[in-house]
Amino acid sequence: MPQALNVVGRSVVRSDGVGHVTGRTRFAGDLVFPGMLHLKMVRSPVHHARIRGVDLGEAERVPGFVRALTWRDVPHNVYTILSLIGVEPEEEFVLAQERVRYKGEPIVAVIAETEAAALEAVAKVRLDLEELPAVFDVEEALRPGAPVVTDWGNNTFMFEGHPSRRVRLGNVEAGFARSDYIVEAVYNSSPIEQAPTETTGCVAVPEANGRYTVYTNTQALYFSLDNTAIILQIPGKRLHFVGGTVGGGFGGKVDVIVEPIATLAAMKTGRPVRYVFSRSEEMQVSSTRSAWRIYMKDGVTRDGHILARKVTSYADSGAYSRQTPYALTKHAANVAGPYAIPNVSIDAYCVYTNRTPASAMRGFGVTMGSFAVEVQMDRIAERVGVDPWTIRFINAYHNGDLRPHRKIAEDATLIETMQAAAAFVGHQLSDEQKAMTSAPRASLEGVR
Amino acid sequence: MTVTDYFLPRSLSEALDLLGARGPSLMVMAGGTVAMPLVNDGISLPTQVMGLRHAGLDELREEDGELYIGATVTLTRLLRQQALPVLSEAARNTASWSVRNMATVGGNLFTPPPGGDIAVALLALDTSVALTGPAGTRLIPLGAFYTGFMTNALQDGELLTGLRVPRVAGDTAFIKFGRKASNTPSVVTVAVRVARHDGTVTDARIALGAAGPHPLRASAAERVLAGSALGPEAIEAAAAVAAEESQPFSDGVASEWYRRKMIRLFVARALDRIWQGGEDR
C-alpha cells in the first residue's frame, strides 16, 4: 500500500535553515585553531612571463614570517583535475615553475603567524620576470605564430587524437545544397565569474595520528581529496576532508586550488594553516565560465525544415584546461539543440589563452550553446517568415529520433513544454500545434 | 599592513600635533570606507595611522545662511539634514546604509573616481573647504582643492577640517546614473545650479562626477548657459559642450565612450528638470 506523500508537493523547512538564520552554521573560514598559521599567495602581476628569479630575502625578514613554499616543495607539481576520470595530459602547475601563463597565477606561498604578516611578506617577495607576448582571443590563439601557452607547441587540447570534439551525422554539404535558405551567424560571450559571497578557502589541520583534516568549502569533496593525495604523493587515507557547507558555489568551487597547498603548508610547519581567498583573488584567479565563440550555419527549406547545421565552437579555456574539455563534450552533444536535423557537423575546440583558467559554472558548455541555438532559431523563423513558436514546432525532435551523437531521443519534451508555455503567456497555438505530441513519429519520413 | 600605532585623537589640536610630530608617513583616515579596504588587502601597508572618528570634527550647523559641515559628518547625517535637499539627495544616492553610517563628507573629497558623488553636489553649490594647519585655517574653493588624480591642495601638517556651503541663488538638480537603482558606482553624476532673472540665465554651475580625474566643473558649458534663455536649445548646446570638455575614463563600470554619451544625456536631463521647474528650493 503506497504511503501518503509528506514531502513531494509541499514546502518543507530546510534542515540547515535554523543554522543559517542564527549564524550558527560553521563555514570553513569560520574555524580557528590554536597556533593557526595564515597562507597568502605571491601571484603573477602579468599575463605571460618567464620567471627568471624569485627573491625571498626581504620577505623572510618580516616579523611573523614562518616559511615560503615554491614549486620545489610540491611533491607532484603538475596535474589535471580531471585526470581522475582519465583526462590528460597533466598540465597545470600547483606553483609556477619556469613560466606564468595568466595574471594571478600562484608562484610562491607565504606562511606567517598572522594574516597581516603574510600580506606584508607577500608584498616583499621580489619577482624577476621576463614578460612574454600574451594571447586573449581563441581564434588568434590558433593562428600560426601566436604566443604558445602550453608546453606542447600549440594552444589546442586534443580529444582522442583530434583537435576538436567532433560530431558528424549525414552530409552537411549535401544538406546545404538542397536548402532554400542559408542562415549564418556568430555568437560571442564573455567569461563570467561565479562570485559566491563566501570566497574559496580551507583550513588544513595536522592530527595526532599523522593524518590531515581539511575543512573546506569545495563543491567537490572527493575530487579535492584525491587530487590533493596525488599532488602531495601521499595515500588518500592520510587525508580527512570535511565539507558540505558551501557559501555559494555555482560551479566556482569545483576546482582543486587551495586544499593541496594548504595541506602541504600544514605538513611542512606541523601547524594548522588557513588559506582563504580575498575577494580580489576570488574575482581575479578563481576560474570563470569560459568565453565562447560559436559559428553556426544552417540550411533550411522554404517550409521551415532545417536540413543541415554546421557548428564551429571555440571555448576559451584560459591558461589551463581544468573542466573545459568536459564542457566541450557536453557542448558538442547539445549544440544541435532539441531539433531533428538530418545532417549535422560539429567541431568544438578547447583553446588555451593567457586568460584566467575557465571551469565549471551552471550548465557550462550547454548554456552558451543553447543561447546560440535559440537566437539562431529566431533568425531562421524570421528568414522563413513564420513565428518563433512555429519554427520550433516544425523542427522539434520526437522520441525515437536519432540525435546527432547517435543517441535515440527518449526524453523529448519540447513540444509539451512549448504547449504549457503558450498557455502560461496566453499565446494562441494552431490546432495542429495543440494536437502535437513528442510521441514517436509514425514514419521517419519527417526526418530527412 | 602591520600597523604599529593607531591613534584616535580626541580633539583637532591633538590631531594636528600628531600630524606635525609624525609627518606625512602618518596615514589619516576618517570613516575608513576607502582606506580600510586597501589595508585589509595588503595594498596599502601603513605603520602609523590616525583615525579622525572621535576628533570632534563632526559639527553640522547653519549660520548666517551658510551650512557648515564638519569633515567627519557622516553621509547619514548629511542625508537627514534639511537645509539643502540637494545634498540629501546626493547622500541618498551614495553607497549603502551601512557605508553611509561610516563614510564622511570630508572623506568623500578623497575618494577616487568614480566615487566622490557628494563632492559633485558640493561643487555646484560653490562650497569652500577649510584646511587647518599649525598656522591656522585657510578657506579655499572646492574646485581649487583638487589638483589631479588623487592629489589635492593639502599641505604637510594640514587637515581638511570642514566645509562651508554658502547661500547661493538658483535652482538645483542632482542626478546620479549608475547601473543599479541604488548602492551603485557612478557611470556619471551630474549636479547643476541655474540662477535666472526674467528667464535669462544669470549664473550657472554644471558639476560632473566620473567625468575626469576628480569631480570637476564643466566651465565651458556653464559659459554657454550664461546669458541664454534656458530652454531646449541652450540645454542641448550646453550638454554637448559638457560632454566634449569632460575627461571620462573606462573602468569596470562603463567605457569612456559610454560615459561621454551619458554625460551629454544627463546634463541635458538635469537642466531640463530645472527648466521644467520640477525640482528644488
Place this chain on the structure above:
Amino acid sequence: MASVIVNFELCGRDVEVLVQPMTTLQSVLRSQLGYTATKEGCRQGGCGSCTVLVDGEPMLSCLLPVEDVAGRRVVTLEGITPIDGLHPIQEAFLESNGFQCGYCTPGMVMVAKALLDHDPRPSREAIAGAISGNLCRCTGYQPIIDAIEKAADRLSGSGEQTGGR
C-alpha cells in the same frame, strides 16, 4: 608592536580584548571571541555580510578598527538570537526561504533588525533600499524582501518590541 586593550559592550556583556593596533572589529569577533555569525565576504565594505549594529546603527565590521568602538554597544546576530527558539525576523527568514547558502543571511538579518527598529512598517521599496548594501548571490532577493515584510507584519501586528534602540 605593542598590543592594546580595548573594552566595549558586545551583545549585552562587557568584553575586553588585547589586539594588535587597528585590528578590525570583524577579526576580533571572529578570531578572538568566537562570534562567527559575522561573516567575511569581501573585507572591502562591498558585500554587507559582516554587518553589525553599533549603538543601534548598521555598520560594516570589516571597515571598523576595534579601537573605534571602545565604550560602544555592539550587537551581532548572536545578540538577537534567543537561547531557545528564534527572533521573529529569523522565523520569517526561515519560513520565507530568505536564504540559500546562508552566507549573506547574518548581515541581512542585522540590517532587517536595524530597519524595523527605525521604521516598523517599511515599504518594499524601503526594504530593498535598506538591503542594497547586502549582496546575495543565491536567492534573487525577493524571498528576502518577503521575509522582512513578514517580520514587520508580525512585530508591529503583535506590538512586540525588537529591542535595540
